């Protein structure tokens with residue numbers, strides 16, 4: 001029985017006659033003509049079908065979405081800060097974006113030169129407002145916002161930065177009402193604008209309120225990988241937010257691990273400008289956003305720290321249970 005099964009399987013896998021089959025084939029061949037020529041190997045249709053299905057499956061995985069990723073480092077706090085993330089990116093052939101604050105960069109010539117050098121090597125320098133003041137964006141005074149953007153773009157362009165029509169909101173997370181007033185101003189001057197919350201972007205997302213996943217070194221790498229997996233599966237665009245100038249938030253090795261993971265998944269790295277040229281038309285310009293509440297933010301923080309939180313919750317549960325047990329023992333102890 002086993003032999004018959006093995007033979008059936010081997011016939012499907014290997015179409016050419018073997019053993020007894022080969023002898024039978026030879027005899028058939030001898031009978032088939034005076035030349036006694038060898039029978040030609042016969043390709044089984046089942047095998048062709050299996051091969052065709054495998055090829056189709058392989059083609060489907062190749063055609064599957066790969067996703068894109070972009071790293072946007074905020075603030076250009078110092079040469080040391082931006083050099084640390086640039087080194088991580090350069091080692092992997094990744095081009096990053098740096099959001100600069102015009103009023104700060106205009107006062108620091110060495111920083112300007114470093115940023116121009118990065119721009120020449122393919123990195124993108126974006127507009128991160130004139131002063132980085134939050135009041136302009138929470139008060140939503142149209143004149144103040146207009147002035148902030150016009151002046152910052154004028155300074156950056158005068159310094160030689162070419163792609164200043166990409167805006168990184170300072171403290172980029174607004175209420176629905178605030179955004180409705182911010183949108184007309186920001187959209188007039190920019191191709192895309194990015195907030196500082198959420199996970200990844202899909203076609204149909206708001207071009208002036210694109211999500212960014214904050215890469216904080218305290219975040220659980222395994223949970224960040226889950227978000228990357230989801231972006232890859234959905235053929236999404238994941239934009240990472242980093243703060244190279246805040247040591248408690250930023251670890252170059254951690255950012256390198258995240259980049260390595262994206263690249264190992266076959267995701268393509270790109271700047272904002274590169275993505276806009278490829279897929280910018282997939283986004284919509286809208287004054288409407290969903291409110292991102294403190295509750296939503298709490299859920300995101302919890303999600304990105306789920307494994308660590310899990311151990312924390314377990315530890316807390318053990319403390320509670322042990323305290324209860326101790327109390328109970330004391331309660332039954334004879335006096």
Ligand SMILES: [Zn+2]
Pocket residue numbers: 074075128132170171
């Ligand atoms: Zn900032």
